[in-house]
Amino acid sequence: MAGKVGIAIALGALLLALPVPPPAAGQGRLRDGVQFPAESFDFATWDPVLKRSPDRGWRRWGTPETVDRVQLVLREYRDDHPDGARVLVGDLSRPQGGYFGARYGGLGHASHQAGLDVDVYYPRRDGLERAAFRPSQVDRRLAQELVDRFVESGAIRVFVGPDLRLRGPRRIVTPLIYHDDHLHVRYGPPPD
């Protein structure tokens, strides 16, 4: 048993160390993407697989509009909470977009393929700059405020944890399993 686990860990480490293969044909692509910064005065980034800050650089690419909008939301949030913890931003997309599934660690992402999706971790009640690992650790008031701000910023979808009772316009804010530690924001495609 321990041997199998050891082999699985070794394989996982090997996969993480391999260069990132190009996206398969027919999946979402990201052209002219920009990298989301590792951190700023307003936010830090979080690697959901290695469970540490910052998130690895190849996991945080988005369209320029997505990257700008998220930073603007977090700057405004920070202005109103200057003494609170910085918000943690998780995965966006790979540098050229495409498949970002379980092969890249953790549960993987069904979407996150075109630089239009971003994960944002809920603020914690204890103010630590880490992802919450239980819904009870989430500051629901601040989490709701983030949901509201992302809806206001033009998100077409915000997935939220079923246990957190976060609210918003029904066509946009949708409870989804595995979102009790982060919200998932999706923006619409940029105009041609």
Ligand SMILES: [Zn+2]
């Ligand atoms: Zn997501």
